[in-house]
Amino acid sequence: MASPAESILQTARDSRRLEAEDALWLATRLGDDAVRRPLLEVASELKRELRGDVVTVSRNVFIPLTNLCRDRCAYCTFAKQPDSPEAKTWALDEVASLSRAAASMGCIEALFCLGDKPEIAYQSHKKWLQARGFETTAEYLIEACRVSFEAGMLPHTNAGILSADEMTALRRFNVSMGLMLESTSPRLRGKGMAHQYAPDKDPAVRIRMHEEAGELAIPFTSGILLGIGENDEERIDTLLTIRSLDDRFGHIQEAIIQPFHPKPGIRMRAAVALTDAEVAGWVALARLILGPDIEVQAPPNLAPEVLGELLHGGVSDWGGVSPVTVDYINPEAPWPALDELRGHTEAGGQRLVERLPIYPRHLNDPRFTDPLVREAALRLATEDGYARPRSSGAPSEAA
Numbered sequence: 001m002a003s004p005a006e007s008i009l010q011t012a013r014d015s016r017r018l019e020a021e022d023a024l025w026l027a028t029r030l031g032d033d034a035v036r037r038p039l040l041e042v043a044s045e046l047k048r049e050l051r052g053d054v055v056t057v058s059r060n061v062f063i064p065l066t067n068l069c070r071d072r073c074a075y076c077t078f079a080k081q082p083d084s085p086e087a088k089t090w091a092l093d094e095v096a097s098l099s100r101a102a103a104s105m106g107c108i109e110a111l112f113c114l115g116d117k118p119e120i121a122y123q124s125h126k127k128w129l130q131a132r133g134f135e136t137t138a139e140y141l142i143e144a145c146r147v148s149f150e151a152g153m154l155p156h157t158n159a160g161i162l163s164a165d166e167m168t169a170l171r172r173f174n175v176s177m178g179l180m181l182e183s184t185s186p187r188l189r190g191k192g193m194a195h196q197y198a199p200d201k202d203p204a205v206r207i208r209m210h211e212e213a214g215e216l217a218i219p220f221t222s223g224i225l226l227g228i229g230e231n232d233e234e235r236i237d238t239l240l241t242i243r244s245l246d247d248r249f250g251h252i253q254e255a256i257i258q259p260f261h262p263k264p265g266i267r268m269r270a271a272v273a274l275t276d277a278e279v280a281g282w283v284a285l286a287r288l289i290l291g292p293d294i295e296v297q298a299p300p301n302l303a304p305e306v307l308g309e310l311l312h313g314g315v316s317d318w319g320g321v322s323p324v325t326v327d328y329i330n331p332e333a334p335w336p337a338l339d340e341l342r343g344h345t346e347a348g349g350q351r352l353v354e355r356l357p358i359y360p361r362h363l364n365d366p367r368f369t370d371p372l373v374r375e376a377a378l379r380l381a382t383e384d385g386y387a388r389p390r391s392s393g394a395p396s397e398a399a
Contacts, residue, residue: 239286
């Protein structure tokens with residue numbers, strides 16, 4: 001007779017989806033190897049059925065256009081105050097220069113990350129923008145993406161909350177965009193919680209932007225942040241919400257399963273991080289919950305000791321890895337070299353394939369890209385929709 005875990009996993013394996021009640025049963029038992037090991041096995045089997053032995057990665061350059069932000073998340077080390085010596089807003093000529101350098105090193109994706117609406121909080125930043133002919137940071141971002149695109153890169157923007165009009169304007173130069181959903185829990189906006197001082201982390205606001213991106217047919221990255229005060233039920237609800245958004249609009253490319261790492265100098269420095277085993281377990285749960293179309297991404301620099309375990313849990317993408325810049329969100333966590341990541345992937349019985357910041361599923365559907373961006377992406381793509389080797393760096397391998 002099958003155990004409860006075996007019955008749940010077989011149902012999920014057959015339907016390619018794990019529902020809330022069964023997911024919660026498994027989540028509360030991730031510390032039990034008799035549950036976690038079969039969970040990873042089934043997630044691995046499903047990943048191989050859906051994607052074969054391919055695990056993708058994007059060779060990118062990280063452009064932190066500004067590290068000013070009106071939000072004050074309890075776990076963030078990226079955002080700076082205007083009077084900090086580390087505060088910086090990049091000039092457009094710096095964006096152009098870095099983009100050209102990245103292209104010469106074989107990079108394709110320009111990852112734009114920046115703080116949320118700093119012009120609302122900081123008069124000095126607003127004046128800085130106005131002196132250059134811009135009213136908002138989003139307007140400046142659009143111009144920066146144009147500059148990077150014309151330098152030969154394919155921009156992917158993660159700029160916090162954007163309006164539908166702003167996303168429409170960015171779509172002319174971005175092949176994809178993203179917003180970490182992080183958590184659907186409104187509880188985290190409460191007193192003493194991670195998002196108390198972060199109005200842009202309201203779950204309803206973030207879900208609405210996901211919906212507007214879907215309505216605009218923008219290939220979109222979402223994800224969950226693990227360990228910021230949420231519980232198992234809230235984590236499952238977040239993953240199910242991401243799945244529901246893709247069911248409605250078909251635009252979710254990937255979901256990042258990102259563990260929070262406590263760091264000195266932040267309000268949550270004393271928080272207890274998830275164990276590596278728990279992270280691998282949530283990667284496997286995500287593979288079963290999200291359904292067949294959404295890629296499961298795990299940043300390799302945030303769990304470098306357990307890459308094999310993550311592969312075994314159904315990871316299908318490592319995200320962006322830069323040979324040019326650090327991870328400005330987690331600067332203490334260096335990227336692995338691409339050759340090193342390739343070795344880890346092959347040691348797990350799979351093969352590393354470089355991709356564009358738009359996956360074949362959406363590249364092959366003209367609805368999801370502006371014609372000019374689509375033309376540029378197709379020039380950089382193989383027939384299978386992965387990354388064509390550029391003039392420098394290790395060649396990519398088409399599936």
